Amino acid sequence: MKQKRIIFFSLLLFLLNSQAFAGGIRGTVKGDDGTILAFATIFVKQAGTGTAANADGFYEIALPAGTYEVSYQFLGYETESRQVTVGNDFVEVNIVLKTQVVQLKDIEVRAGKEDPAYTIMRKAIAKAKYHTQSIDSYAATVYIKGSGQLKDYPWLAKKTLEKEGITKDRVYISESVSEITYTRPNTFGEKVISIRSDGKDNNTSPNPFIFGSFYHPEVAETVSPLSPKAFAYYRFEYQGTFQDRSFQVSRIKVTPRSRGDNVVSGMIYIVENWWSIHSLDVQTTKLGIDIGIKMQYAPIEDKAWLPVSHRFKVNGKYLGFEFEYNYLATISNYKITMNPEVYVEAMEVIDDKLEKEEAKEAEKKFGQKDQPLQERMASGKEIGRKELKKMLKEYEKQEIKAQKEPEVVANTTYKIDSLAYKKNTAYWDSIRPVPLLKEEVKGYQISDSLAVEDRKKAEGDTVKASKHKGFQPWDIIMGDNYKLSKRSNFRIHTPVGGFNTVEGLNLIYKLTFGTILPDTNKTRFSITPAFRYAFSREKLSGLLTMRLQNKNYRLELQGGRYIRQYNQDESIWPLVNTFTTLFLEQNLMKLYERDFVNLLYRTKIGNKISLNSNLTWMRRRELANSSNFKIIDRRKIEGYTPNRPENEELLDTGFPEHEAFIGSIGISARPWLKYRIINGEKREISSSSPTFSLDYRRGFDGILGSDVRFDQLELGMKHGFDIGVRGKVDVALKGGMFLNKDKLFFMDYKHFLGNRTPFSTSDPVGSFRVLDYYRYSTADKYFVANVHYQFRKFLVTTIPIVRLTGIRENVFVNYLATPTSRNYTEVGYSIDGILRIFRLEAAAAFRDGKYVGYGLRIGIATSIGVNFSEE
Structure with a gap:
């Protein structure tokens, strides 16, 4: 989706009543100083409906005839409630809100004493899980409106952008209306009933925030101020208390202990006694993009405080492009059902840290631990925060045990109504809760006119386009994909090539025919012939792949x-080897040729175990250099190094032509794997469990003329996890041994992911930076350890402006033990996320603690994780 390509924070919520009525209320909202209160929140209690004023302070809500209690809210101003009777026409209600009077409570604050904000936040944090567990289900209607503008761009891109109708003064706008449902503990549903965009495919989804909550430890990958770990991430400062209707609200300043991604700063407002969120006014950053978040909550049915309006402002700069997006969201038609096992009408939380005696007295009032949770909670009006957290944790634990699929952390369905794109302007004018601004109306007009022009061009080019369907001569060079039927396709792959000293220049050309078989599992059958021509050897080779998957x-x-x-x-990419050979005179990639037949089978055993097996017959032959061609001859050497790896364990790695029949079987398990279900499809959360692996490989002597006989066993583990607020650790461990090595050749040895090029192309966790590709390869025992630690704040990231651009610092240690490696160790440092794309690394190598060399490497940022392959 287009919104997701911009930034997932652009998917924000605007919730509204989808029914159109003849009457309602409209008007403007201003402050008592004459200030227009743009995006003020308006909430209709009886209808469970919220909306927001537009940037001019104007609002409009369609309602059926009746009498309503309407609340008007704006941060920094007193909430005002009005009783309004609606008939068959719109009633004009203009509101002037008074500036909020914030008073400091009569609290003794002395040097060395704790700020009162901390006891307020401890109570709110203790009750956060209660707020999520006390609601059994809810339903609402979502209206979301987003408008954006490209404010600046490089002059080199000006002509291209203007051809596409993109100018600095153009406002892009999109709207959608969705019906959403939630059922505790983790089932979400969304049905999009209408979408309107700026002429492009800007589908919107409110899932990241409507299905998230600041009552959860994290929302949209950002640590909530109500997280159990909040005190490690934030400092809190009491700013005073004000009266909002019958509620006392405390204003708390939130300051990150370390500014950067995944934390917020600003104000959170807490309703006393409820210890729930009243409103939020915070800011955060993602990869250098600033995001402002304003949220208003309301007491729905006087049972739970839930968000009723949202405002998000997203702006940033990247490579000369400057942009700004604004999103508004409101909720209408709230219908909630409380959880009878948890919900109690009145419950005061006691801070055990400061109110020790009161906590002891409250604990005495509670019943036995074998009582139902609701009875224990209702047995006293007061409860210690530690006791509350303990009971809710136990309740959640028992609830997970009772689930059919406790490993499923979220079950989401997302559907788009077949008529969602077909709603006309009159529909949107009748349903839209926030009137469009002049710039937004103009944006729609421009988009609609451009869409008409594009449609006319498309219709005018129908005959011309039909002439160009199907195969074209240039497709042989450029490649293309052809749809043969509803289930089948044919693809000409773009030819690729490179240079190595064995083949000289080579060219690889592939074709693929694929079809989906008529079964319920969507099994795909494909057949791919690949042709490879070596110009220096003047040899044509190839392979044929048939796959069922x-x-x-x-x-x-x-x-x-x-x-x-x-x-x-494949420890070195052919493209990288082409560069190092032609420009650096280093032919690092060592090759041999084989005639072979390979049978591979991979499958899943249950949800958490995978099995893979492989049988290969080969006739293998050694190859020699056939080309000395160079683009840059800097060292004035006669030729390249031989195409024969150098190894300390096997001094002569050459081999005669021979046959080999080798089989392998492996099993991997992720015992604690968690899942998300999206539209009925299970999707793994890869970081939720370590991966354990066991692999066995054998060379069979005498079968089909095979000249090899060996057995190899290997164990492995890989996992990534967070360590508090400090950073993230990734660990990869692998160890194995050859149980016997009676007959084997160098390609059957255990090799490791080394690197001698300026580029880092392998997985940062599991590969070496300066290790020779084959020097320590072994047919004996071996052990590999890779530890990668990403800091939240280390050296350059102590500078906030650097950290806010998405830069991350890492240290890593790679260790290799073989009979000849002499405790080979690499210690390195890297800066990740340079221009959000690149990674720069420096590593030093040691053997038995003695320095042996260093290397500087450039790679792709770990957040991107690009992997290139010939396959």
């Missing part, structure tokens, strides 16, 4: 004559 298994048969790196993990 769905979400549960993969069966693949492959065979042919093809070249291969000695390390089957």
Whole structure:
């Protein structure tokens, strides 16, 4: 979706009553100093409906005839409630809100004493889980409106953008209306009933925030001030208390202990005695993009405080492009059902830290632990915060045990009504709760006119376009994809090539035919021939791949004559090797040729265990250099190094032509894996469990002429986890041994992911930075450890402006133990997220504690994780 490509914070919520009525209320909202209160919140208690004024302070709500209690809210001003009777026409109600009078409570604050904000926040944090558990279900209608503007761009892009109708004064706008539902503990549903955009495919979804909550520890990957870990992330300062209708509201300043992504700063307002959120006015950043968040809550049915309006402002700069987006959201037609096992009408939380005696007295009033939770909570009007947290934690634990699928953390459905895109302007004019501004109306007019022009062009080019359907001669060079039927397609892959000293220049050309079989698992069958021509050798080789695959298994048969790196993990990219060979005179990639047939099968056993197996017959032959071509001859050497790896364990890695029949079987398990279900499809949360692996490989002697006999066993573990507020740790461990090594050749050794190029192309966790590709390869015992630690704040990231651009610092340690490696160790440092794309690394290598070398590397940012392959 287009909104997601801009930034997921652009998916914000605007909730409204979708029914159109003849009457209602309208008017303006101002402050007592004459200030227009743009985006003030208006909430109709009897209808459970919220809306917001526009930037001019104007609002309009359609309502059926009746009498309503209407509340008008704006941060910094006193809430005003009006009783309004609506007939068949609109009633004009203009509101002037008084400036909020904030008073400091008569609290003794002395040097060394704790700020009163902390006891308020401890109570609010203790009750946060109660607020989520006490609601069994709710339903509402979501209206979301977003408007954005490209404020500046590089002059080089001006002509291209203007051709697309993109100018600095143009306002882009999109609207959607959705019906949403929630059922505790983790079931969400959204049905989009109408969408209108600026002529582009700007579909919107309110899921990131409407299904998130500041009552949760995190919302949209940002630590909430109500998180149990909040005191490690934030400082709090009491700013006073004010009266809002019959409620006392405390104003708390929130300051991050360390500014950066994933934290907020600003104000949170807490309703005393309820210890719930009254409103929020906070800011955060994501990758250098500033996001302002304003939210108003209201007591729905006098049972729960829930958000009724939202305002988000997103702005930032990137590579010369400056943009600003504004999103408004309101909620209408709230219908809530409380959880009878948890909800109690009145419950005061006691801060055990300051109110020790009161907490002891309150604890005496509670019943036995084997009583139902609701009875225990209702047995006394007061409860210690520690006792409350303990009871809710136990309740949640028992509830998870009772679930059919306790590993499912969220179950979401998302549907778009078939008529969602077909609503006309009259519909939107009747349903829109926030009147459009002049700039937004103009934006729609421009978009509509451009859409008409595009449609006319498309209609006018129908005959011309039909002439260009199907195969074109240039597709042989450029590649293309052709749809043969509803289930089948044919693809010409864009040719790729490179240079190595064995083949000289090479060219690889592939074709693929694929079809989806008529079964319920959407099994896809594909057949791919690949042709490879080596210009220096004047040899044509190739392979044929047939694959049968769905979400549960993969069966693949492959065979042919093809070249291969000695390390089957392809430790160096062909493109990188082309660069190092032609420009740096280093032919690092070592190759051999094989005629082979390979059968691969991978499948899942249940949800958490995967099985993979492989059988390969090969005839393998050694290759020699056939080209000395160079673009830059800086070292004036006669030729390149031989195409034969250097190894300390096997001094001569050459081999005669021979046959090999090798099989392998492996199993991997993620015992604590969690899932999200989206539209009935399970999606793994990869970071929720470590991955354990066990692999066995064997060379079979005498079968189909095989000349190898060996057995290899390997154990592995990989996992990533957070350590408090300080950072993230990724660990990869792998150890193994050859149970026997009677007959094997160098390509059968255990090789490791080394690197001698200026580029880091492998997984940062699990690879080395300056290790020679084959020097310590072994047919004996081995152990590999990779530890990668990402700091939230370390050296350059202690500077807030650097940290706010998305820069991250890492340190890493890589360790290799083989009979010849002599405790090879790399210690490195990297800066990640440079221009949000690149990673710069520096590493030093040691053997038995003695320095042996260093390297500087550039790679792709870990947040992107691009992986390139010939396959």
